[in-house]
Amino acid sequence: MSEGEPMQMNEPGAHFEAGRQTGPVILDLRHISLSFGGVKALTDISFDVRQHEIRAIIGPNGAGKSSMLNVINGVYRPQQGEIVYRGEHRRNMDCYAAAKSGIARTFQNIALFKGMTVLDNIMTGRNLKMTSNFLLQALYWGPARREEIAHRHKAEEIIDFLEIQHIRKTPVGRLPYGLQKRVELGRALAAEPDILLLDEPMAGMNVEEKQDMCRFILDVNDQFGTTIVLIEHDMGVVMDISDRVVVLDYGRKIGDGTPDEVRANPEVISAYLGAAHGH
Numbered sequence: 001m002s003e004g005e006p007m008q009m010n011e012p013g014a015h016f017e018a019g020r021q022t023g024p025v026i027l028d029l030r031h032i033s034l035s036f037g038g039v040k041a042l043t044d045i046s047f048d049v050r051q052h053e054i055r056a057i058i059g060p061n062g063a064g065k066s067s068m069l070n071v072i073n074g075v076y077r078p079q080q081g082e083i084v085y086r087g088e089h090r091r092n093m094d095c096y097a098a099a100k101s102g103i104a105r106t107f108q109n110i111a112l113f114k115g116m117t118v119l120d121n122i123m124t125g126r127n128l129k130m131t132s133n134f135l136l137q138a139l140y141w142g143p144a145r146r147e148e149i150a151h152r153h154k155a156e157e158i159i160d161f162l163e164i165q166h167i168r169k170t171p172v173g174r175l176p177y178g179l180q181k182r183v184e185l186g187r188a189l190a191a192e193p194d195i196l197l198l199d200e201p202m203a204g205m206n207v208e209e210k211q212d213m214c215r216f217i218l219d220v221n222d223q224f225g226t227t228i229v230l231i232e233h234d235m236g237v238v239m240d241i242s243d244r245v246v247v248l249d250y251g252r253k254i255g256d257g258t259p260d261e262v263r264a265n266p267e268v269i270s271a272y273l274g275a276a277h278g279h
């Protein structure tokens, strides 16, 4: 939203975009630069994410999109810049601390335990929420047993929500790709995140699978109030569901705004035309 635009004041800092009410900024990336040896993956990238927003990151392959998510959840440590999360300033995120403080993600290449069932994979998303120690859990005794039951209950709720009851006992490796992606979403949701980072959740899906995934993302955002940062190549999807879009190209930010603003941005148009010729 541009500076001069009138705010609709339902609550302090409230904004409306794509018909959705978003809150104040909860995550602010400031002047982030990241390189690997001589390769500059990100150069001076700044953007913010508002509470309850669906924020898309788009750009051609190699633009630095996945690297950006890795900076947000502490997998990569940027050489320059600052991350402000819930008002706390830091040079970089710590992976474990990020997860503990409510940031969950899915990966561009599915990262699940292929030999384990859907239910058990989703249970692994509860790990950070478990308080009983390992010995008690191994003995499956007393408080650990009660805790285990509560976690299973939560996992089953997520399974119902994602409409995957029929495959809850199926080893993930036997499922078609689209369903594996849905299970990975389930594993991330099991952590009950405040911010969900999704790296190409619809890549490789057919039209129907994409529609389902879109619906689940919108439902998560709506029903759980989860803030979503989404990397996606399907422009139709991005334009449909996101409040604001960041555009990266060769590690630089070339656009940032509402879908309509980004679509009309000449630099973005030429990056995409260039990419279309290059591939």
Ligand SMILES: Nc1ncnc2c1ncn2[C@@H]1O[C@H](COP(=O)(O)OP(=O)(O)O)[C@@H](O)[C@H]1O
Binding pocket: 036, 039, 040, 041, 059, 060, 061, 062, 063, 064, 065, 066, 067, 068
């Ligand atoms: N772990 C890494 N080691 C070395 N180079 C990397 C690493 N991760 C990403 N890169 C490089 O950073 C650039 C951006 O990659 P990436 O963030 O994966 O782009 P995108 O997700 O937009 O396709 C690419 O040039 C890629 O080769």
Ligand SMILES: [Mg+2]
Binding pocket: 065, 066, 067, 108
């Ligand atoms: Mg990527």
